[in-house]
Amino acid sequence: MTAPASPSPGRGARRPHHPLASEARHGSAPWAALAVFVALAVTMASKAKWWQGSWNEAQFTLHTAATLLGGPLAAAIGCRHGGRERRARMDGLRDSAVRSPLAQFAVSVLPVTVAVALGYALAAAGTLLATWPYTSAGRPRVLLLVGDALFLAAATAGAVVVGRLVRWRPAAVVLAGLTYVALALPDYHGSAVRFLSPAVNGGVGEALPVWWQPLAMAGWAGGVAVAAVLAYAARRPSHRCFALLPLAVALSAAVLLVQAGGRAWQHDPAAGRQVCDDSTPRVCVNALDQGLLPQVSRALSGVTGRLAGVRNAAVRFEDLPRATRPDEAQLPQLFLGQSVVRGELTDPERFAWEAAAGMTSRRLDVCGDADLARFGRIDDAVRDWLASNGYSERRRAYWARAARESGDGRRIASVEADARAFGHLASMDDERRRDWLSRYFASVGSCDARKVPQL
Missing domain, CATH: 1.10.390 (Neutral Protease; domain 2)
Structure with missing residues (x-):
C-alpha cells in the first residue's frame, strides 16, 4: 500500500513575508518617512526664496532643518517605536523566539531607521531640484547629505533603545525636547566642545565643511548609537564588550572634531574671485x-x-x-x-x-x-x-x-x-x-x- 503523497503548496500559494518586509509595510516605517519628509519639505518651502539660487545656502538651510528639526523628530519617532512591543505586551514572545535579541532588534529597528533616512533623502532631493534652475556656480556637497542622513538614522536607532528601556508614555516628547536642547545649546557655548553638535557650523553661506567633517560627525553620532544598540541587545552580559569597538570609533571622531574646531570649515574658493x-x-x-x-x-x-x-x-x-x-x-x-x-x-x-x-x-x-x-x-x-x-x-x-x-x-x-x-x-x-x-x-x-x- 503506497503512502499518501505529502501535500505540496499550489502554484498560487504565497510564500510567507520576511519580517523586515512586514515591518516596512505595516509598521511605523511608512509614517516615519512621511513625517520626516513633510516636516523638512514644509520648512524648506517656507524659506525657499532665501536659498533658491545658491547651492551653499540651500544645503546650509537643509542641514540646519535636518539637525534642529529632523533630529528631535527622529528621536521622538524612534522612542515611540521602541516602546511598541512593550505596549503590545510582546516582551515574552520576543524572549521565546529562536532569533537572537540582536537579530530581533535589527528586524524592529532597521525599517524605521531606513524610513527616517529615506524621508530626509526625498526632502533633500526636492531641495536640490528646486534650486538647480537658479544656480550659476558651485555644486551640491554629497558628503554633507550623507552625513545628515546617517545622523538622523543614528538618532532614530538610539531613541529606539531609550523607548525600550523607559516605561513612560510621554518619553518620546520629552526625548525630542532634550534632543533639541542638546543640539542647539552648544552653539551658545564658546568652547571647542560645541563642535560635537551636528547643528553647529563654522559659518554660513561661503563657509563649507571640509570633506571629512560630515564623515567624522557621522562616526561620532553613529558610533554612540551602535554602541547603545549592541549594549542593549547583547544575548549575554559578556557580549556587551562588543559595544566598545563602535564606542572607540565615536570617541576618536569626537577628539578629531574638538581638536579641529573651526578649522573643519573653509571658505569656498569661488567666493574670493x-x-x-x-x-x-x-x-x-x-x-x-x-x-x-x-x-x-x-x-x-x-x-x-x-x-x-x-x-x-x-x-x-x-x-x-x-x-x-x-x-x-x-x-x-x-x-x-x-x-x-x-x-x-x-x-x-x-x-x-x-x-x-x-x-x-x-x-x-x-x-x-x-x-x-x-x-x-x-x-x-x-x-x-x-x-x-x-x-x-x-x-x-x-x-x-x-x-x-x-x-x-x-x-x-x-x-x-x-x-x-x-x-x-x-x-x-x-x-x-x-x-x-x-x-x-x-x-x-x-x-x-x-x-x-x-x-
Missing part, C-alpha cells in the same frame, strides 16, 4: 553669482553710461569680501531673499540707486557729522543724477510731499534747495558736467571744502 563685464567702469560680481552678471550690468547700464568720460571715478564695481580699494566702488550686496529671489533682481532701479549711493558716500571716520551735512546736498544730487530712474524720482517726490505736509518751513526750504541743486547738475551741458563730475569724484575721499565743487 569675481567675474566682470567690459563696461566702463567695469561691473564685477562674485564668482558664486556669476549668472547674475548680465542682469546686474543691465541694471547699472544707466550709471555706467553717465560716467562715460568722467575722470577720477571708480574703475570698477567690485563684489568681494574685503574693503574696497581707492579706485573701486562697492557693488550693492546680492542678498538671496532680498535683492535676489530665484535668480532675478527684485528691484533693478533700487539696485542702481544703491550703487550710485555707494560711489557718492563719504566716510564717517574721515568726515565728521558737520562735514557730512555740509556736503550732503551735493552728494545727493550726484547720486540721484547718476541713477536717474523711477526709484530716484519717487524718493524725491516722497520727501517733497512729506515736507509740504509737515508744514515745517525749514524742512520745505531744504527740500527745495535739494531740488535746485539736482536741477542745476541736470541742466549742465555734457562737457561741463563731465568736467564738474571729474572734480567732484576727486574730492569724494576728502572733506576739504576747497576741493568739493559747489552746485
Whole structure:
C-alpha cells in the first residue's frame, strides 16, 4: 500500500513575508518617512526664496532643518517605536523566539531607521531640484547629505533603545525636547566642545565643511548609537564588550572634531574671485553669482553710461569680501531673499540707486557729522543724477510731499534747495558736467571744502 503523497503548496500559494518586509509595510516605517519628509519639505518651502539660487545656502538651510528639526523628530519617532512591543505586551514572545535579541532588534529597528533616512533623502532631493534652475556656480556637497542622513538614522536607532528601556508614555516628547536642547545649546557655548553638535557650523553661506567633517560627525553620532544598540541587545552580559569597538570609533571622531574646531570649515574658493563685464567702469560680481552678471550690468547700464568720460571715478564695481580699494566702488550686496529671489533682481532701479549711493558716500571716520551735512546736498544730487530712474524720482517726490505736509518751513526750504541743486547738475551741458563730475569724484575721499565743487 503506497503512502499518501505529502501535500505540496499550489502554484498560487504565497510564500510567507520576511519580517523586515512586514515591518516596512505595516509598521511605523511608512509614517516615519512621511513625517520626516513633510516636516523638512514644509520648512524648506517656507524659506525657499532665501536659498533658491545658491547651492551653499540651500544645503546650509537643509542641514540646519535636518539637525534642529529632523533630529528631535527622529528621536521622538524612534522612542515611540521602541516602546511598541512593550505596549503590545510582546516582551515574552520576543524572549521565546529562536532569533537572537540582536537579530530581533535589527528586524524592529532597521525599517524605521531606513524610513527616517529615506524621508530626509526625498526632502533633500526636492531641495536640490528646486534650486538647480537658479544656480550659476558651485555644486551640491554629497558628503554633507550623507552625513545628515546617517545622523538622523543614528538618532532614530538610539531613541529606539531609550523607548525600550523607559516605561513612560510621554518619553518620546520629552526625548525630542532634550534632543533639541542638546543640539542647539552648544552653539551658545564658546568652547571647542560645541563642535560635537551636528547643528553647529563654522559659518554660513561661503563657509563649507571640509570633506571629512560630515564623515567624522557621522562616526561620532553613529558610533554612540551602535554602541547603545549592541549594549542593549547583547544575548549575554559578556557580549556587551562588543559595544566598545563602535564606542572607540565615536570617541576618536569626537577628539578629531574638538581638536579641529573651526578649522573643519573653509571658505569656498569661488567666493574670493569675481567675474566682470567690459563696461566702463567695469561691473564685477562674485564668482558664486556669476549668472547674475548680465542682469546686474543691465541694471547699472544707466550709471555706467553717465560716467562715460568722467575722470577720477571708480574703475570698477567690485563684489568681494574685503574693503574696497581707492579706485573701486562697492557693488550693492546680492542678498538671496532680498535683492535676489530665484535668480532675478527684485528691484533693478533700487539696485542702481544703491550703487550710485555707494560711489557718492563719504566716510564717517574721515568726515565728521558737520562735514557730512555740509556736503550732503551735493552728494545727493550726484547720486540721484547718476541713477536717474523711477526709484530716484519717487524718493524725491516722497520727501517733497512729506515736507509740504509737515508744514515745517525749514524742512520745505531744504527740500527745495535739494531740488535746485539736482536741477542745476541736470541742466549742465555734457562737457561741463563731465568736467564738474571729474572734480567732484576727486574730492569724494576728502572733506576739504576747497576741493568739493559747489552746485
